Amino acid sequence: MLSLLRAAxxxxxxxxxxxxxxxxxxxxxxxxxxxxxxxxxxxxVCAKSAEEKRIFxxxxxxxxxxxxxxxxxxxxxxxxxxxGDSQGGGGGSGLARMIVEGDRAGLDQALAEAARAxxxxxxxxxxxxxxxxxxxxxxxxxxxxxxxxxxxxxxRLTEGVVMLRAEARAEAERNLRLFGREESEGLREYMLxxxxxxxxxxxxxxxxxxxxxxxxxxxxxxxxxxxRVAKRxxxxxxxxxxxxxxxxxxPFVLRHRATRVARPRLVVFCDISGSVAALSxxxxxxxHSLGAVVRDLGAFVFTGEAIDVTETLxxxxxxxxxxxxxxxxxxxxxxxxxxxxxxxxxxxxxRHTTVVILGDGRGNRAPPRVDALEDVARRARQVVWxxxxxxxxxxxxxxxxxRYAPFCRQLRPCRTLxxxxxxxxxxxxxxxx
Amino acid sequence: xxxxxxxxxAVAEGLGRTGYIASRPIALALHLAQHLxxxxxxxxxxxxxxxxxxxAIAAWQGLPLHRLxxxxxxxxxxxxxxxxxxxxxxxxxxxxxxxxxxxxxxxxLAPALKAxxxxxxxxxxxxxxxxxPLLAALREPRGCVLLIDEIDKADEAFEAxxxxxxxxxxxxxxxxxxxxxxxxxxxxxxxxxxxxxxxxLKRRCLHLFIGLPSPEMEARIVAARLPGxxxxxxxxxxxxxxxxxxxxxxxxxxxxxxxxxxRALTLLHTEHLSPDLVRETLNILLKHEAxxxxxxxxxxxxxxxxxxxxxxxxxxxx
Numbered sequence: 001m002l003s004l005l006r007a008a009x010x011x012x013x014x015x016x017x018x019x020x021x022x023x024x025x026x027x028x029x030x031x032x033x034x035x036x037x038x039x040x041x042x043x044x045v046c047a048k049s050a051e052e053k054r055i056f057x058x059x060x061x062x063x064x065x066x067x068x069x070x071x072x073x074x075x076x077x078x079x080x081x082x083x084g085d086s087q088g089g090g091g092g093s094g095l096a097r098m099i100v101e102g103d104r105a106g107l108d109q110a111l112a113e114a115a116r117a118x119x120x121x122x123x124x125x126x127x128x129x130x131x132x133x134x135x136x137x138x139x140x141x142x143x144x145x146x147x148x149x150x151x152x153x154x155x156r157l158t159e160g161v162v163m164l165r166a167e168a169r170a171e172a173e174r175n176l177r178l179f180g181r182e183e184s185e186g187l188r189e190y191m192l193x194x195x196x197x198x199x200x201x202x203x204x205x206x207x208x209x210x211x212x213x214x215x216x217x218x219x220x221x222x223x224x225x226x227x228r229v230a231k232r233x234x235x236x237x238x239x240x241x242x243x244x245x246x247x248x249x250x251p252f253v254l255r256h257r258a259t260r261v262a263r264p265r266l267v268v269f270c271d272i273s274g275s276v277a278a279l280s281x282x283x284x285x286x287x288h289s290l291g292a293v294v295r296d297l298g299a300f301v302f303t304g305e306a307i308d309v310t311e312t313l314x315x316x317x318x319x320x321x322x323x324x325x326x327x328x329x330x331x332x333x334x335x336x337x338x339x340x341x342x343x344x345x346x347x348x349x350x351r352h353t354t355v356v357i358l359g360d361g362r363g364n365r366a367p368p369r370v371d372a373l374e375d376v377a378r379r380a381r382q383v384v385w386x387x388x389x390x391x392x393x394x395x396x397x398x399x400x401x402x403r404y405a406p407f408c409r410q411l412r413p414c415r416t417l418x419x420x421x422x423x424x425x426x427x428x429x430x431x432x433x
Numbered sequence: 434x435x436x437x438x439x440x441x442x443a444v445a446e447g448l449g450r451t452g453y454i455a456s457r458p459i460a461l462a463l464h465l466a467q468h469l470x471x472x473x474x475x476x477x478x479x480x481x482x483x484x485x486x487x488x489a490i491a492a493w494q495g496l497p498l499h500r501l502x503x504x505x506x507x508x509x510x511x512x513x514x515x516x517x518x519x520x521x522x523x524x525x526x527x528x529x530x531x532x533x534x535x536x537x538x539x540x541x542l543a544p545a546l547k548a549x550x551x552x553x554x555x556x557x558x559x560x561x562x563x564x565x566p567l568l569a570a571l572r573e574p575r576g577c578v579l580l581i582d583e584i585d586k587a588d589e590a591f592e593a594x595x596x597x598x599x600x601x602x603x604x605x606x607x608x609x610x611x612x613x614x615x616x617x618x619x620x621x622x623x624x625x626x627x628x629x630x631x632x633x634l635k636r637r638c639l640h641l642f643i644g645l646p647s648p649e650m651e652a653r654i655v656a657a658r659l660p661g662x663x664x665x666x667x668x669x670x671x672x673x674x675x676x677x678x679x680x681x682x683x684x685x686x687x688x689x690x691x692x693x694x695x696r697a698l699t700l701l702h703t704e705h706l707s708p709d710l711v712r713e714t715l716n717i718l719l720k721h722e723a724x725x726x727x728x729x730x731x732x733x734x735x736x737x738x739x740x741x742x743x744x745x746x747x748x749x750x751x
Binding site: 014022025026029037040044045050053 | 462468469
C-alpha cells in the first residue's frame with residue numbers, strides 16, 4: 001500500500017501524510033477483495049481532480065499488473081512446458097525444474113522475491129534497468145542454470161532462459177515506470193525549464209504546456225495575495241479622524257495610508273513568424289493561465305499585420321485556441337514596421353497599460369517604423385521587450401533592436417521557460433507602485 | 434460490513450429505491466463517507482445529478498435535507514446564523530418600562546449594572562438566534578443531509594470558514610461558544626469547476642467525480658424516472674444522445690436534458706426517432722444557438738444510426 005501511494009506521488013498526485021492514513025483506513029473498510037473497488041476507494045481519498053484521478057488509475061493498474069508480459073510469453077514454451085510435465089527430468093536446480101515443469105506461479109514468485117531482495121523499487125533512471133534485471137536473474141540462480149545448459153543442452157531450458165531474461169527486464173521496467181518517475185520526471189522538468197524553447201521537440205510540448213501552467217499558477221497565487229500594501233509612516237489623516245470619532249477625535253488608533261496594488265492591464269504583441277512562434281505560444285499560454293491576476297489582457301499577434309486575438313484567447317481551452325492562432329496567422333516573415341503601425345492604431349493603450357512585445361526585432365530590412373513604437377511608448381505606462389536572442393546578437397544583420405531600445409523601459413533576453421517566468425514575474429512586480 | 438454481504442451494493446440498492454440509479458463508484462463513495470464521516474466533494478458537468486444525489490440520500494435515509502446554495506458574497510450571517518435584531522429590539526422596548534422600577538432602588542451605577550447583567554445575556558441566547566442552513570443542520574437531533582451547492586461560486590474566505598465545520602462538525606459562535614453536532618450530518622459539496630478549490634478543502638473531502646453516463650447506465654436512469662417509456666424508444670434516445678455527445682459542442686447534453694427530452698417525446702407519443710422530430714425538439718437538448726447550428730448536419734445520420742442500432746437489439750455499451 002505505502003509503495004503504491006509513493007508511486008502515485010511520484011507520478012504527480014499530491015498525497016499528504018494525513019491522506020495516506022485516510023487511505024489506509026478507507027482501504028481497511030472496503031477490504032482487498034475487489035480490485036476495482038479498492039482502486040475507486042483510493043482514488044476517492046487521494047486524487048483531488050479529474051486529472052489526478054486519471055493518473056492515479058494509471059499508476060494503480062501498472063502497480064497491480066505484476067508479470068504483465070505473462071500474456072506475451074512464447075506460446076511454444078507454454079505448450080511444451082505443460083506437455084513436458086510428465087517427463088519430469090530436467091535438472092537439479094529449482095529454476096530449471098520450474099521451467100521444465102512450466103510452473104508459472106513458482107517462477108513469478110521467484111521473480112517477485114528476487115525483485116524484493118534486490119530492492120527493485122529503488123530504481124531511479126532508465127540506465128539502471130539492465131543492471132537491475134541482471135542482478136535479479138543472478139539472485140534467482142541463473143548462473144547455475146546456465147552451467148546446467150552448458151553441460152546438457154536442452155532447447156526447453158534455453159528458451160526458458162530467454163523468456164526469463166525478458167521477464168526480469170519487464171519487471172525492472174515496470175518498477176522504473178512506477179518508482180523512477182519522480183526522479184526522472186524531476187530531472188526532465190529541470191532540463192525543460194532551461195532548454196531553449198525554440199529547440200524543444202513537439203513530443204515534449206505537452207509536458208512543457210503543463211509545466212507552464214503550473215508555473216503560471218504559482219505566480220498567480222504569489223501575486224494575488226497582497227492587493228493592499230500598508231505603508232508605515234505615512235499617516236492617513238482622514239482615516240485616523242474617522243476611526244477615532246468615538247474618542248472625540250483624540251487619535252488613540254492611528255491609520256496609515258495603504259497603497260492598492262493595481263492589477264496590471266497587459267497588452268502583448270507577439271511575433272509569430274517561424275523564428276519566434278514557439279516562444280510566443282508559451283507566452284500566451286502563460287498569460288492565459290495567470291487568469292485572475294491580470295485584470296485585462298489584450299493580445300495581438302503579427303507577422304506582417306497586427307491581428308487582434310484577444311477574443312480567441314478568452315476561450316477556456318487555451319491550448320487549442322493558441323494552436324489555432326498560430327496555425328491561422330503564423331508562417332511568413334515578419335515585418336515589424338507595418339505591424340507596429342497597425343498595433344499603434346488598433347490597440348487600446350492608456351497610461352495603465354503595460355505593453356509587452358515579444359520578438360527578435362528582425363524586420364527583414366523593412367522600414368522599422370520607430371515612430372510607431374515611440375507613439376505606443378508615449379501612450380502606455382511602459383513598454384517591455386522580450387527578445388529570444390542573446391543580447392550579443394542584437395543589432396547584427398537585419399536586427400533593429402538598437403533603434404527600438406530607447407523606447408523600452410526594459411529589454412530582456414527570453415529564451416527558456418525559466419527566463420519567461422522571471423520576465424512575467426517582473427512584469428507583475430513592476431506594477432506595484 | 435459484517436452483516437450485509439456487500440455493503441456497497443446495499444447502498445446502490447437503497448438509492449435505487451428512491452429512483453436514483455447510482456454507479457458503483459458513487460455508491461462506494463457514500464459507503465466510505467458514512468463510515469469515515471467525511472464530506473464528499475462531488476464534481477462534474479452541470480446536470481449529471483450532483484444535487485439530485487443528496488436528495489436521494491435524504492429520501493433513502495429518511496433524514497431531512499438542508500441545502501445551502503452558494504453565491505458570490507455569501508457570508509457567515511447568511512450561511513450559519515444571525516441574531517434576530519428585530520425581536521431583540523422589540524423585547525428591549527417592552528422591557529424598558531419594566532426595567533426602570535427594577536433599577537429605581539439602585540442608587541449608583543454599579544449595582545444597576547449588576548442587575549442588568551442577567552438581561553444582557555438573555556438577549557444573546559438561542560432564543561434570539563436565527564439558524565441558517567449550516568447551524569440548522571448541526572442542530573438536527575437525528576442527523577441530516579447537508580448539501581452545500583456550488584461551493585465554487587462562493588468566495589475563498591467562505592471556503593476557509595467551512596473547514597471547521599467539515600472537520601469537526603462544529604461551529605463557534607462567539608456569544609454562545611462552540612456548537613457541536615449531536616449526530617454528524619452527511620455533508621455533500623458540489624462544484625462545477627468554476628474555479629479551483631483550495632487544497633485544504635479538497636484534502637478534507639472524498640473527491641467524487643460524476644461524469645456523463647454510459648448509454649446502458651443512462652437507459653436505466655431514464656427508465657427509473659419515466660417508467661412508462663417504450664423500451665425501443667428509450668434505446669434510440671440514449672444511443673442518439675451518446676452520438677450527440679461525441680460532437681464538438683460547447684455544452685454537451687447531460688442526464689437532466691436526456692430525461693427532459695425523453696419526457697417530451699413520450700408526451701408526443703413518439704415511437705421512433707425521425708430527423709424532423711429531432712430537429713424540432715433539439716432546443717430541449719442543446720442550449721446554445723451555436724451548438725444547435727453545429728449539430729444540424731449531424732442530426733439525420735445520428736438519428737438514423739441510433740434507430741438502426743436500437744433495432745438490432747445489441748446490448749447497450751456499458
